Amino acid sequence: MAEHTSYVEESFERDTKYIEDRIVRDPSGDGQWPVEAGRYRLVVARACPWANRALIVRRLLGLEDAISLGMAGPVHDASSWTFDLDPGEVDPVLGVPRLKDAYEKRFPGYPKGITVPAIVDVPSGGVVTNDFPQMTLDLSTEWTAHHRDGAPDLFPEAHRDEILEVADSFYEDVNNGVYKCGFAGSQKSYDRAYTRLFERLDQLSERLENQRYLVGDTITEADVRLWTTLARFDAVYHGHFKTNRSKLTEMPVLWAYARDLFQTPGFGDTQDFVQIKQHYYATHLDINPTGVVPLGPDETVWATPHHREQLGGRPFGDGTPPGPVSEAETVPAEHNRALALLAG
Known part of the structure; x- marks a missing residue:
């Protein structure tokens, strides 16, 4: 936005x-x-x-x-x-x-x-x-x-309170927390946001160490809300927003969790890493005055095995994966090379 x-x-x-x-x-x-x-x-x-x-x-x-x-x-x-x-x-x-x-x-x-x-x-x-x-x-x-036949229930009634509670628990510190770091106007406010961000990420790592998804054994709204921040972490937030205690690739549980979802139809196939970097680095000129957009990191690492299936779980519950992305909505291969590796 x-x-x-x-x-x-x-x-x-x-x-x-x-x-x-x-x-x-x-x-x-x-x-x-x-x-x-x-x-x-x-x-x-x-x-x-x-x-x-x-x-x-x-x-x-x-x-x-x-x-x-x-x-x-x-x-x-x-x-x-x-x-x-x-x-x-x-x-x-x-x-x-x-x-x-x-x-x-x-x-x-x-x-x-x-x-x-x-x-x-x-x-x-x-x-x-x-x-x-x-x-x-x-x-x-x-x-x-x-909804399509086989659409998953992303907000199951039995888990709605927990889904919202979990999502609310990381909204300020993670989803919005990366922005609090990047747009901090003082060292004190940056330090506070940085500390809360990584404390919450550590808590999420503990939660996900022995369960595949955030709530229950299927993908829910909570996973969608966390994942879109994780997907941008190394490409943008780690450097551009100074959230540099650890890269996502250096947080084993969250990195495996993020790859698991990336490799699930509906997640990785919506990612355009080139546009993500262009937006942050070329729009936030108060943070990046030159407007230079970095070439890295290498997004093909998103295609590496995650082994999260060993924790069980059913990604779509009683439903099925979505079909192929329409040609009109397909991310260009050169903007997400991990998808080509997974497809090949």
Whole structure:
């Protein structure tokens, strides 16, 4: 997402006041929109970890035909993500060059950050919601009529409280913690964020040492939320955000866990390492003034054996893996060489 932030005592503070409208099966009031296949467009950027969550969930559940996908480029300007990857630099469905146009179509003069993921109502051209934590939960629970046959239950009712508790436990220290390190305005705030980040990662390592997934024996929303941060750790956060006590590859349990998910359909096949690095290093010029984008690290290590299957577990529960990625949504081979190794 485009960071809409402020500094309080020189600490990074994320503005989490999102558009809280929801798309639900039975809308009953203001702020509720009807589930309707073909009506909405999910706008993401492959670089963004928050948008990556929605990409993964949409693919695992098989919602590609029900919710179309708009793809912003990796490097946005000060006010908006742009559709510079599309012909003419215009989204072919929404007909606009900037995501900001969809926000202002509904909220003229929208004063907050233009963030991804965002779901846009195609008929009106206006944004419906950018509330990314609720968005993926609703894809799992409100869009069930449009799930593919064999779609996994990513938010099983019996484990919902635990899933949210676990996810909440690492949101501030890990998902947001890497940003607190990278955008710290003082040594004190950086030190605090750095310490909390690695304390929480160590706790997660302990939790995952003898169980394959965070909650229960299947992949859930909690795994999706943690994984998108881990996937960017060595490529971006370790160097660019100074989270350099350890690389992910130097944390054995988390590294094996992350590779296990990478090699699971729906996770690694959504990763564009080139765009990830372009976004952070070429957009955050206050941190990286030259805009130089590093060539490393070598992403082919994501294809190495992880041996996590020895812990048991059933990745998709009673469901099945998603099918091949459509040609239109396939990550270029040169942007994720690990996938070619796994396929070969």
